[in-house]
Amino acid sequence: MATRQNLAALRVLVIDVIDMDTIDVTNLNRQFLFSESDVGKAKASVAAEFVNKRVPGVKVVPHVSAIQDMSDDFYERFNIVICGLDSVEARRWINAKIVGLVDDNDPTTIRPLIDGGTEGLRGQVRVILPTITACYECSLDMIAPQKTYPLCTIAATPRLPEHCIEWALVVGWPQWHSELFDADRPDHMQEMYERALERAKEHCISGVTLSLTQGVVKHIIPAIASTNAIVASACCTEAFKLATAIAPPLDNYMTYAGNDGAHAYPFSLDARPDCPVCGGEALRVDLAKSATLSDLLESIAVQAPKASISAASGPLYMRNPPVLEKATRANLTKPLSELFESGSELVVTDATLPFSLRVTVRFSQDDHR
Ligand SMILES: [Zn+2]
Missing domain, CATH: 3.10.290.20 (Ubiquitin-like 2 activating enzyme e1b. Chain:  B, domain 3)
Structure with missing residues (x-):
């Protein structure tokens, strides 16, 4: 979202924006293009309308769609692609798509892919020059697995409220229900919370709340608007440098850590010859x-x-x-x-x-x- 505001301010003339989501009331604290009256509307459309009104000379074209639903022709139109995606799966998809569009005999088909992401107070930005630098797939094994608790701990010796919630999710739920747990159903979430609370009481553990339960079962890390702003502006600066060649771009990965003091650390990842997307080997x-x-x-x-x-x-x-x-x-x-x-x-x-x-x-x- 912040990316769109910044790009418009840099006078990028045409910005196509794809987003399949609609605006939820929980987005309003950090997605500044939206207000309460927009809840329920498509994010892409509202954002486009806002920027088109606010910045004369810039044209934002909204696409309310999943990235996977757009054709090769669509992606071939762009000079630069910027992603703020919410899953590894979506990042792998767009990476493979943009790398796959490279024609070795035509350098104009090398479309820089800028990817930004945040997790609480931490963030990262990377610049992928398809077939030149490491691609997203090259570094797939760097992705840390989601935080989980050993089953023996949650079953036998719970010590934390999280252990009780994880127990209710992994051990309890399959015993109580034949139906799969659905984190989007309020009745399921409420029951999960009550069961976890019960278990916590049995083990004299305090701290199980509904919001902690939601966080643990959905593996939610709260989004922080100011971290998003830092990462979004770094993405836009890279796009600006790539578009104008006024300075060398990031080569090719930068982490930002606001959770441990505050520092940014850039480093260069090597492309892997056995990368299934950009390397030639198996x-x-x-x-x-x-x-x-x-x-x-x-x-x-x-x-x-x-x-x-x-x-x-x-x-x-x-x-x-x-x-x-x-x-x-x-x-x-x-x-x-x-x-x-x-x-x-x-x-x-x-x-x-x-x-x-x-x-x-x-x-x-x-x-x-
Ligand atoms: Zn690769």
């Missing part, structure tokens, strides 16, 4: 000969959380359609050596990814895992 995985297909899927879970996998001989495991899933399920527990030879190249697909992943699996000599 991802290499080494596993013991006795490892099963399940073990293999687990070892690539960061890259492909819902992977289907095929060898040259045919499908090894397919998540869809159900009939194929059933037919290939038995392979999951088989040792890899029964399914293919060491050094084989496999193809991994995942419904959340706009590309397929090539993986070369080698069996290690000794069988100790």
Whole structure:
């Protein structure tokens, strides 16, 4: 949001903005283009209207849509793409799309991708020059897994209010309900809170509240408007430098930490030759000969959380359609050596990814895992 205000002030002439969300009352404290009368309207449309009125000579074109619904023709129109996305999945998608549009013989198809994100008092900005610098996918394994608590702690020795909430979510809910927990349903959330509170009382733990329950089950980190403003202005400064060449752009990653004093730290990430998006090589995985297909899927879970996998001989495991899933399920527990030879190249697909992943699996000599 702050990005849009800044870009307009820099006199970027045409800004297309894509956002599928509508304005919620909880957005108003940090998304300054919106006011109470806008609640329920599309974010993209209201933001566009505001900036178009406020900054003469700038044209903002709204698109109320998911980024995944826009065609290649749409993305090919732009010189620079700036993202403020809310998930790893969406970032991987746009990264693969923009890298995929590069034609090696036409440098104008290298569209800089600027990505900004915040988490509470921390933030990061990166500038991706597709096929030149590291892309988003190159550094996928840098992403820290979500904070979780060991199951033994939450089940046996809870000490924190968070342990009680996590227990109600992971252990309790599946016992009480056949229906999956839905964090967007107020009745589910209320029950989760009450159950967690009950458990906390049994263990003499205080501090379970409804808002903590919401935070833990949704893994919410509160958004802080001023951190967003810092990251948004850094994104816009990079766009401005790239558009005008008045100064070298960020090479290629900057973290901002406001949670530990305040400092910004820029560093250069290297592109990975085995990056499935911008590198040419297949991802290499080494596993013991006795490892099963399940073990293999687990070892690539960061890259492909819902992977289907095929060898040259045919499908090894397919998540869809159900009939194929059933037919290939038995392979999951088989040792890899029964399914293919060491050094084989496999193809991994995942419904959340706009590309397929090539993986070369080698069996290690000794069988100790
Ligand atoms: Zn890459």
